[in-house]
Amino acid sequence: MSTPILFLVTRPVLSSPPAEDAGFVQARADAPQLNVMDLGVTRGDGFFETISVANGHPQALEPHLARFSHSASLMDMPEPNRTVWRQAVLAAIAAHERESGSSPELFAKIIMTRGVEGTGMATGWVYADEVEDFGAARRDGIRVVRLDRGYRHDVAQTSPWLLQGAKTLSYAVNRAAVREAARRGADDVIFVSSDGYALEGPTSNVIARFGNRIVTPQTDQGILAGTTQASVFEFFKERGFETAYERVAADLLDEADALWLVSSVRQAAPLRSLDGREFPVNAALAGQLNAFLLARVK
Amino acid sequence: MSTPILFLVTRPVLSSPPAEDAGFVQARADAPQLNVMDLGVTRGDGFFETISVANGHPQALEPHLARFSHSASLMDMPEPNRTVWRQAVLAAIAAHERESGSSPELFAKIIMTRGVEGTGMATGWVYADEVEDFGAARRDGIRVVRLDRGYRHDVAQTSPWLLQGAKTLSYAVNRAAVREAARRGADDVIFVSSDGYALEGPTSNVIARFGNRIVTPQTDQGILAGTTQASVFEFFKERGFETAYERVAADLLDEADALWLVSSVRQAAPLRSLDGREFPVNAALAGQLNAFLLARVK
Numbered sequence: 001m002s003t004p005i006l007f008l009v010t011r012p013v014l015s016s017p018p019a020e021d022a023g024f025v026q027a028r029a030d031a032p033q034l035n036v037m038d039l040g041v042t043r044g045d046g047f048f049e050t051i052s053v054a055n056g057h058p059q060a061l062e063p064h065l066a067r068f069s070h071s072a073s074l075m076d077m078p079e080p081n082r083t084v085w086r087q088a089v090l091a092a093i094a095a096h097e098r099e100s101g102s103s104p105e106l107f108a109k110i111i112m113t114r115g116v117e118g119t120g121m122a123t124g125w126v127y128a129d130e131v132e133d134f135g136a137a138r139r140d141g142i143r144v145v146r147l148d149r150g151y152r153h154d155v156a157q158t159s160p161w162l163l164q165g166a167k168t169l170s171y172a173v174n175r176a177a178v179r180e181a182a183r184r185g186a187d188d189v190i191f192v193s194s195d196g197y198a199l200e201g202p203t204s205n206v207i208a209r210f211g212n213r214i215v216t217p218q219t220d221q222g223i224l225a226g227t228t229q230a231s232v233f234e235f236f237k238e239r240g241f242e243t244a245y246e247r248v249a250a251d252l253l254d255e256a257d258a259l260w261l262v263s264s265v266r267q268a269a270p271l272r273s274l275d276g277r278e279f280p281v282n283a284a285l286a287g288q289l290n291a292f293l294l295a296r297v298k
Numbered sequence: 299m300s301t302p303i304l305f306l307v308t309r310p311v312l313s314s315p316p317a318e319d320a321g322f323v324q325a326r327a328d329a330p331q332l333n334v335m336d337l338g339v340t341r342g343d344g345f346f347e348t349i350s351v352a353n354g355h356p357q358a359l360e361p362h363l364a365r366f367s368h369s370a371s372l373m374d375m376p377e378p379n380r381t382v383w384r385q386a387v388l389a390a391i392a393a394h395e396r397e398s399g400s401s402p403e404l405f406a407k408i409i410m411t412r413g414v415e416g417t418g419m420a421t422g423w424v425y426a427d428e429v430e431d432f433g434a435a436r437r438d439g440i441r442v443v444r445l446d447r448g449y450r451h452d453v454a455q456t457s458p459w460l461l462q463g464a465k466t467l468s469y470a471v472n473r474a475a476v477r478e479a480a481r482r483g484a485d486d487v488i489f490v491s492s493d494g495y496a497l498e499g500p501t502s503n504v505i506a507r508f509g510n511r512i513v514t515p516q517t518d519q520g521i522l523a524g525t526t527q528a529s530v531f532e533f534f535k536e537r538g539f540e541t542a543y544e545r546v547a548a549d550l551l552d553e554a555d556a557l558w559l560v561s562s563v564r565q566a567a568p569l570r571s572l573d574g575r576e577f578p579v580n581a582a583l584a585g586q587l588n589a590f591l592l593a594r595v596k
Contacts, residue, residue, distance in 0.1 A: 006334060034332035034339060036304060036423050041332060042409065044342025044468040075470065076477055111340065125334050148457045151448040152492065159446045161474040170468030171341040172373065176459040179374055194450065194492065 004029045004129035005096045007088050012112050012124030013078040023084035026095060029127060038123055040113025044170030046123075047071035050203075052228075052264045053093055053106035053128065057297040059264070060227035061089065067167065067225065068110060074166035077114060078122060085110055085126070092128035105131040105294070107265045113169065134266045138290045141272030141281040142187040144261065146250055147177050149191035149199055153247070156222035164222025174202035185276075188261055188269070192250040197221060204263035205229040208248065208256040209241075218245045228262045228293065235292045258282065260289075267293040302327045302427035303394045305386050310410050310422030311376040321382035324393060327425060336421055338411025342468030344421075345369035348501075350526075350562045351391055351404035351426065355595040357562070358525035359387065365465065365523065366408060372464035375412060376420060383408055383424070390426035403429040403592070405563045411467065432564045436588045439570030439579040440485040442559065444548055445475050447489035447497055451545065454520035462520025472500035483574075486559055486567070490548040495519060502561035503527040506546065506554040507539075516543045526560045526591065533590045556580060558587075565591045 010016070011023035027033055039045040049068045052059040065082045072080055089108045096106060112124040156164040163170075177189045190206055191199040198206055198217050205226035208215045214236040219225045233243040253259060259271040259279060268289045270281045308314070309321035325331055337343040347362040347369075356362075363380045370378055387406045394404055410422040454462040461468075475487045488504055489497040496504055496515050503524035506513045512534040517523045531541040551557060557569040557577060566587045568579045 004335070029334065032330045032332050033334050034330055034336070036327065036331050036409075036425065037302070038332070038339070039473075041336070041339040041344075041411070041467060042346070042407075042469075043473055044466075044470045045473055046339075046470075048340070075474065109340075111334075113339070127334065147459060148453075150450070150453045150457055150460045155446075155448045159448055161445060161471065161478040162448045163471055163474050166470075168468075168470040169339060169342050170466075170470035172343050172464075172466040172468035173459065173461055175337075175341055175343055176373065176461050180459040 004127040005092050005099065006033070006125060006127045007092050008033060009084060009088050009124030009126060011081055011084050012122045014081045015078050016081065022087060023081065024088035024091065024126065033125070034123070035116045037117045038113055039115060039117055040111070040123060040169055042117065044168060044172070046111060046113030046169040047075060047167050048109060048111040048169060049167060050264050051089065051108045051110070052267070053108055054294045054296065055104055056093060056097065056102065058089055058093060058108060059296045059298065060231070061086065061298065063227040063230070067227070068112070071166040071168065072112065074160070074163060075168065077112070080112055088126045092126045096128045103130055107131050111169070131265055137187070137266055137269040139283060139286060141270040141279070141286070142261065143185065143273040144188050144190055144271050145181050145184050145186045145275050146190050146192050146253070147180060148194060150194055151222065152195050153193040153197040153199070153221040156220065165224060167224055177202050186273070190253070190261070193221065196250050198248045198250045198253055199223055201261045201263070204261040204266070207232055207260040207262055208253060209258040210256055212241055214241045214243045215246050215248060217248050221247070226262060228264055228267065231293055231296060232260070232262050232268060232289065235289055302425040303390050303397065304331070304423060304425045305390050306331060307382060307386050307422030307424060309379055309382050310420045312379050313376055314379065320385060321379065322386035322389060322424065331423070332421070333414045335415045336411055337413060337415055338409070338421060338467055340415065342466060342470070344409060344411030344467040345373060345465050346407060346409040346467060347465060348562050349387065349406045349408070350565070351406055352592045352594065353402055354391060354395065354400065356387055356391060356406060357594045357596065358529070359384065359596065361525040361528070365525070366410070369464040369466065370410065372458070372461060373466065375410070378410055386424045390424045394426045401428055405429055409467070429563055435485070435564055435567040437581060437584060439568040439577070439584070440559065441483065441571040442486050442488055442569050443479050443482050443484045443573050444488050444490050444551070445478060446492060448492055449520065450493050451491040451495040451497070451519040454518065463522060465522055475500050484571070488551070491519065494548050496546040496548045496551055497521055499559045499561070502559035502564070505530055505558040505560055506551060507556040508554055510539055512539045512541045513544050513546060515546050519545070524560060526562055526565065529591055529594060530558070530560050530566060530587065533587055
């Protein structure tokens with residue numbers, strides 16, 4: 001990865017005191033910028049969003065900012081100042097273009113934490129960088145295994161302190177799941193609830209095609225409502241498919257005609273195998289879907 | 299909280315390249331020391347231990363270092379260099395005494411992360427600081443509520459990627475649980491498995507007295523083996539109690555003669571209520587137990 005463009009967000013929340021600057025200021029990404037007592041690192045106590053930037057346009061920026069605010073609310077943190085965050089994202093993209101030239105695909109990541117312990121002041125930053133080459137995943141597909149997430153499908157309702165549905169910095173389990181997938185010879189994961197429902201990937205949503213129907217697991221199951229998933233539904237609706245949010249039994253995935261994991265940055269990755277069973281990848285469709293996703297200008 | 303004494307650990311793992319320094323170097327805790335791309339913050343991808351320091355002696359240092367290594371192993375991270383970490387802890391304690399004078403109670407926290415994304419090099423640091431005043435919790439007790447942890451008691455065996463039993467930096471859920479406790483008018487939490495077993499607190503172990511028996515939940519249930527809990531068992535054994543690790547149905551806690559949450563730093567906090575039902579606190583016993591714990595010199 002190249003050195004990213006970094007902006008520290010000096011007024012991350014609506015209640016931040018006014019300042020002379022725009023609410024964000026550029027800083028060196030290769031120099032230390034965080035306090036070791038920041039609760040973002042000592043407790044994974046913060047949240048983030050990762051935004052695709054295609055041909056200079058941040059994609060689904062408003063839905064990302066809305067989800068960022070939703071995470072804040074689920075974590076009892078103050079409301080982010082979306083105006084400042086929006087401008088900081090745009091500034092990071094512009095600075096990247098200015099310093100590294102234009103690039104067809106970037107990503108911008110926004111992070112807000114509960115701040116340095118004892119201060120009660122949130123910490124925030126944005127960085128923009130080039131995207132690694134996902135050509136093979138988008139075209140040839142990925143190998144996926146199903147792994148238990150350990151929670152029932154309904155814990156977001158019964159036990160909100162488990163923070164299912166918040167995009168927190170406490171992602172160690174998501175990363176451990178991907179390492180387990182690698183041990184099983186796979187690239188990625190579909191999490192399954194302890195009561196047998198297909199949920200989502202560690203950093204993606206699941207899309208299944210059954211004949212003329214395109215289905216994604218219902219988001220009331222502690223699943224992050226996907227910004228890319230919404231665009232994938234648009235793509236299929238335009239082509240005459242029916243789309244639906246449903247509870248999907250994990251076993252039912254074996255009967256799908258096609259499966260994808262979709263997310264910002266990697267966009268749509270068709271599954272070429274699920275738990276070792278091969279799935280045929282429709283390369284033409286994968287190409288059209290990813291071209292559609294990359295062409296989004298908002 | 300005062301400004302802590304900070305040492306950056308430059309050789310955190312056995313495979314770290316040799317260096318001119320001792321493997322750690324003092325740094326300013328009030329200045330930024332961490333890269334924003336460190337996986338410790340972007341993914342909560344690291345682990346930690348908190349060690350009590352009573353009258354200059356780090357307590358249970360070797361069990362803490364052993365558990366630190368165990369966390370590394372559960373997270374597929376390289377083996378920490380315990381010699382370096384041990385010396386760094388001692389150096390931080392000595393520097394705190396030198397710079398702030400001797401203090402009856404400090405804590406030292408050790409943190410190791412997977413490092414800056416893409417570098418493959420772990421990041422590590424140690425800090426030592428004064429302990430807040432836990433006198434009231436130790437003497438008068440705390441109010442506790444039981445909350446669902448969402449996992450079955452056996453997920454550490456069936457689903458190791460859930461990292462139950464590793465002391466990871468991904469602690470957002472533990473903090474959210476304590477906020478939920480506060481909403482319910484309580485101070486702390488006992489987590490319950492989805493199949494009804496009492497587990498542990500967000501940062502403590504549970505001890506229950508039933509007559510002459512002292513019981514703590516069996517550690518094969520994704521529970522961190524407590525260094526303080528081990529000392530509490532010693533205390534009670536010396537006084538003729540029987541001690542046991544058992545599976546404890548969450549409902550059984552209502553029938554306990556006494557309950558404690560025990561941990562490094564806060565030591566032993568007797569419960570004065572559980573889900574609103576009052577428990578009598580034996581102040582004399584609480585005093586003796588905490589005096590015993592604070593007198594440990596290793």
